[in-house]
Amino acid sequence: MKDAAEFGLNKTPTQLHPVMTQSMIEGYEEFPPHAEYNAIDAFTMRKNYIQRSEQLGAVPLPSTLSGVVSSGAQAIQGNSPSALIDKLGERLAFERSGVRLYDALITKCRAAAPDLDIQILEQFRDDEAQHFALVQECIVSMGGDPTAQTPCADSSGVATMGFMQVLNDPRSSIPQCAEAILMAELADAAGWELLTTLADEAGLSDYIDKFDQARRTEDHHMYTIKDWLERLTLNNELEEVE
Amino acid sequence: MALNIYENRGLPIDKQHLTWRDMVQVPISKLDDDAFTRVRVILMNGIELESIQFSRACARMNKELQLPLAQLRRIDQHQATLINWLLGADHSPLETTIAYEQVAIEVTAAVAQNDPDPYLAQIYRFGLLEDFDHMYRYSALLDRLEGKDSNNILQSYTDVLPGRPTIYEHRAPEDDLRECYDRKKAQPLTKMHALTIMSGEQQTWNYYMNIGPLFSDPLARQLYAEIAHIEEQHVTQYQCIMDPSETWLEKWLLHKANEVYNYYGCVQQEKNSRVKAVWERFLDYELGQFHVVRDLFEQHEQRDAQSVVPAELPELIPYESQRDYVREVLRNEVNLRAKGTAFVDISEESVASKTYRQRLHADGVPSEIVALNYIWMPGGEVNKIYPSTVSQLQH
Numbered sequence: 081m082k083d084a085a086e087f088g089l090n091k092t093p094t095q096l097h098p099v100m101t102q103s104m105i106e107g108y109e110e111f112p113p114h115a116e117y118n119a120i121d122a123f124t125m126r127k128n129y130i131q132r133s134e135q136l137g138a139v140p141l142p143s144t145l146s147g148v149v150s151s152g153a154q155a156i157q158g159n160s161p162s163a164l165i166d167k168l169g170e171r172l173a174f175e176r177s178g179v180r181l182y183d184a185l186i187t188k189c190r191a192a193a194p195d196l197d198i199q200i201l202e203q204f205r206d207d208e209a210q211h212f213a214l215v216q217e218c219i220v221s222m223g224g225d226p227t228a229q230t231p232c233a234d235s236s237g238v239a240t241m242g243f244m245q246v247l248n249d250p251r252s253s254i255p256q257c258a259e260a261i262l263m264a265e266l267a268d269a270a271g272w273e274l275l276t277t278l279a280d281e282a283g284l285s286d287y288i289d290k291f292d293q294a295r296r297t298e299d300h301h302m303y304t305i306k307d308w309l310e311r312l313t314l315n316n317e318l319e320e321v322e
Numbered sequence: 323m324a325l326n327i328y329e330n331r332g333l334p335i336d337k338q339h340l341t342w343r344d345m346v347q348v349p350i351s352k353l354d355d356d357a358f359t360r361v362r363v364i365l366m367n368g369i370e371l372e373s374i375q376f377s378r379a380c381a382r383m384n385k386e387l388q389l390p391l392a393q394l395r396r397i398d399q400h401q402a403t404l405i406n407w408l409l410g411a412d413h414s415p416l417e418t419t420i421a422y423e424q425v426a427i428e429v430t431a432a433v434a435q436n437d438p439d440p441y442l443a444q445i446y447r448f449g450l451l452e453d454f455d456h457m458y459r460y461s462a463l464l465d466r467l468e469g470k471d472s473n474n475i476l477q478s479y480t481d482v483l484p485g486r487p488t489i490y491e492h493r494a495p496e497d498d499l500r501e502c503y504d505r506k507k508a509q510p511l512t513k514m515h516a517l518t519i520m521s522g523e524q525q526t527w528n529y530y531m532n533i534g535p536l537f538s539d540p541l542a543r544q545l546y547a548e549i550a551h552i553e554e555q556h557v558t559q560y561q562c563i564m565d566p567s568e569t570w571l572e573k574w575l576l577h578k579a580n581e582v583y584n585y586y587g588c589v590q591q592e593k594n595s596r597v598k599a600v601w602e603r604f605l606d607y608e609l610g611q612f613h614v615v616r617d618l619f620e621q622h623e624q625r626d627a628q629s630v631v632p633a634e635l636p637e638l639i640p641y642e643s644q645r646d647y648v649r650e651v652l653r654n655e656v657n658l659r660a661k662g663t664a665f666v667d668i669s670e671e672s673v674a675s676k677t678y679r680q681r682l683h684a685d686g687v688p689s690e691i692v693a694l695n696y697i698w699m700p701g702g703e704v705n706k707i708y709p710s711t712v713s714q715l716q717h
Contacts, residue, residue, distance in 0.1 A: 090353045094700040097478035101700060103645065104473070104481055108697050111483040111652065115694055116490070120686040122466075122541055122694070129540040238538075245411055251348075 085253060136231040139166045142223035164278050165222070169230025171275055172215040173237055174268060177244070178208035181264055184247035185257050196254065196308060204301050211272075211294050218279075218287050240264060258309040265302035272298050324634045325586050327579065328616075328627075332609020335393060340400040349410035350597060352417070357424065357477040358641040359597055362588045363408045364425045366604075368525030369518065369584050370402035373577050380570050387570070390618060394578075394611050401604055408597065413475075415533040416464045416542075420475040422526050423460060426453035427480055429522060431644035433515045434651070436637060442512060442563055444665055445500055446519065447651045448658060449556055454648060455485030455689075456549050462693035467539055471702045479643040482698035486656050488689035491552050492682050494674035497660045498558040505565035505572070510579075511636035513564070517580040518639065520560035527553035544688035551682075562663075571619045572630055578612040579631040587638035 094101040139162040182205035189196050216226040229237075246252050246260040272295035279287045350359055377395040381388045409418060430453065434446035461472035461482045472482060503512050530553055534546030568576070585605040592598035616627040659671040699705050 088354060091356060091477050092353055092474040094473060094478060100478035100643065100645070101473075104478060104698065105700070107481050107483045107649070110649075113484055113693065113695050113697055114487075115690060116487050117683070117687045117690040118694065120691060122691050125541055125544075125686055125688075125691055126539070249411055251410070 136234050139169075139230050140225060140228040142219075142225075161282065164282050164284075165219070165224055166230045166232045167271075167275055167278055168215055168219050168222075168224070169228060170232035170236045171271055172212060172219065172226060173229065173233035174240070174264075174271060175208050175212035175215060177237070177240060178264060178268065179205055179212065181243055181247055181261060182208060184244070185261060188247070188252075188254065188257055192254065196258075200304070204304075207297050207301065211297070214287075214290055214294060218284070221286070222284075240267075255309060255312045258305055258312060262302065262305045262309055265298060265305055269295060269298040269302050325582075326633050327582055327609065327612060327631065327635060328633050330609050331613050332611070333606040335397060335607075335610050335614055338397050338400075338607050338610060340404060345400060345403045346407050347404065347600075348596070349408050350594065352410055352412050352475075355594055355597075357421075357475065357479055358428075359592065359594050360409070360421050360475075361425050361428060361641060362592065362601075363405055363597070364421055364525070365429060365518070365522055366584060366588060366601075367402055367406040368425075368521045369581055370398050370405060371525050371528070372517070372521035373398045373581060374402065375524070376573065376577050380574060384570055387574075387618070390614060391574075394614065397607065397611065401607065404600065405604075408600075414468065414470075415536055416460065416468060417470065417472075417475050419460050419530070419533070420457070420464060420472045422529060423453055423457040424476055424480050425522055426450075426526060427457060427648065428641070428644055429639060430519055431648050431651075432639050432641075433519055435644075435647055436639075437512055437515050438509050439503060439512045441501065442503065442516065445559065445563060446515075447655055448660065448665060449519075449523075449559065450648065451486040451652060451656060451658075452488070452491045452552060452556070453485075454481070454483070454652065455488050455491070456552070458482055458484050458696070458698075459488055459545060459549070459689045459693050461698055462696040463542055463545055465696070465698075465702045466692065467542055469702060469704065471700065472698070473700065479645070481645055481648065483652075484693070485652060486658075488548065488552065489683065489687050490659070490679070491555070492548075492675070492679045493555060493660060494672065494678040495558070497662060497672055497675045498555045498562075499663050500559050500562040501663045502563050502565045505568045508565070509636070510632050513576055514580050514583045514636060515639075516560065516563050517576060518584060520557065520564070521580075523553060523556040523560055527557050541688055541692055544686075545692055548688050559660075569623065571615070571622055575612075575615050575619045575627060575630055578608060578615045579635075581608040582612055583635050584639070586635060587641075590638060591641050 142161075142165060182201055185196075186198055186201050186205065189198055189201065219226045243260045243264050247257050252260075272291060276288060276291040276295055279291050350363060352360075374395055377391045377398070381391045381395075384391075413421070427450065430446050430450045434443050434450060437443045437446065457472075457480065464470050464472050476482070503516065505513075527550060530546050530550035534543060534550060537543050537546065564573075582605065585601050585608055588601040589598060589605055592601055616631075619625075619627050619630075657668040658665045659668050659675070660666075661670060661672045661675075696703070
């Protein structure tokens with residue numbers, strides 16, 4: 081059972097090694113830090129890179145913006161169509177990864193007993209897939225290519241790499257996995273909220289309600305997982321979570 | 323009881339099989355396992371990787387040996403996979419870096435104290451103070467970049483203090499060359515030590531060169547570039563100390579003996595029973611491989627393998643904190659510099675190295691920038707804001 085961890089022989093606390101730790105601290109009296117070079121500090125060095133850096137990449141130009149007209153493209157009235165495409169690309173990637181996050185949690189729950197309600201997890205996984213399809217449809221309607229990876233999709237993918245690592249580690253517990261999913265769902269709900277605002281500003285009237293509905297669904301996921309996590313943590317009894 | 327390498331024939335190589343499931347086992351626990359278990363895992367991966375690299379070079383130069391080299395190299399590949407995969411994915415690349423430096427410090431310090439050749443012992447002490455400083459720089463990076471305490475990896479066995487400042491470690495290539503041991507006169511322990519330390523440093527070079535680009539932070543990217551450069555210097559230094567007049571087969575025999583020697587040391591000192599079983603299994607493998615090479619050696623060179631590798635293995639490398647010794651070396655030798663193949667006082671350092679270094683450092687020195695005024699404290703530097711934890715520990 082992948083239940084919460086229990087007390088054991090964790091070797092990381094310094095209190096396990098009081099004499100050696102004290103010696104480490106006192107070592108600085110004899111061997112203090114000394115600067116051999118201070119012409120550039122960390123901020124100056126990083127500022128130099130930040131100011132001279134290039135971006136992660138460009139937002140792929142939709143065919144509509146390069147002259148090919150589609151019904152969706154005419155709806156774009158916002159000040160920053162590239163931001164809309166970029167954020168759509170991000171949601172697309174996030175939802176697709178969300179499917180895989182739930183796949184991993186479902187696998188773990190199936191392998192452990194007792195487990196979370198797998199039917200609910202499967203529903204959530206299917207919701208993520210549906211949201212992926214919704215964003216895909218929207219991008220296509222605007223003349224965009226849903227196979228492209230936009231800069232925000234790339235950045236978001238980097239940010240969420242840790243979720244995958246936690247979910248797919250055979251050693252991680254169900255509560256640890258639920259925690260990772262919760263972080264993803266919190267970001268997802270906020271992401272849909274922002275996307276709905278962007279769609280509204282861009283005049284994508286066909287999608288405002290659909291995006292808002294997706295946000296409500298993600299809110300439901302988030303509160304459900306949050307509730308499960310609380311009950312897992314407070315009661316430490318997986319059987320009670322349904 | 324000492325292991326007689328000629329009486330123990332180990333497992334025949336045609337029975338040395340691993341499945342994917344064998345190779346990918348449950349990793350060690352970053353939190354619960356003793357730091358020296360991880361030290362051994364990293365070192366033995368390095369030993370296997372060196373065996374593979376040597377085997378490739380040997381195969382390029384010796385057509386008639388290509389088949390047995392390929393056969394043994396394939397088993398080494400499987401062994402390296404199993405061992406390296408024992409590191410769990412909850413180690414960040416930077417945390418693993420801390421572990422690599424712990425290997426370099428603790429193993430080199432142990433070797434430096436026990437090597438019978440005073441010149442080689444000096445070389446190890448020299449390299450030791452440089453790796454010791456890397457630990458300090460990387461600990462500062464881990465704390466200041468990821469907000470993590472390197473001592474979660476070190477478990478208080480190894481100091482986090484400035485050593486010979488990394489800024490002074492970059493030298494002209496001619497100052498990284500060293501004299502070698504004499505293959506006819508050197509003691510077996512000297513040969514085992516040289517191969518072991520060279521393997522560890524080469525592995526570290528490989529690791530830093532591979533993971534440096536994984537960091538987004540430019541300071542981290544520069545620090546890995548800077549320290550990987552020192553690792554190149556260290557590999558240059560350590561590969562010099564092995565006698566180049568050893569024949570290919572002699573070197574191959576020594577590599578296999580060194581693997582037996584190190585696995586035996588791991589078996590003797592490992593506390594984790596699951597990992598110990600791996601060491602025992604691979605000790606058996608390496609004994610089997612040693613005898614394959616022994617037969618080839620005696621067949622091709624018409625001389626007794628015992629003229630190169632004695633029946634009984636030399637004194638094993640101890641896996642324990644070398645804090646007092648390292649500090650003593652730091653006290654006495656921090657101002658040593660390398661000049662050609664000799665070690666001199668800082669005042670006599672070569673113009674070539676000084677000039678070389680100035681060019682590298684012209685746009686800033688990451689090892690200095692990252693560790694400016696850094697003092698390790700339990701739980702990390704953020705404790706400066708709420709210092710109660712530290713003051714409690716100090717009483």
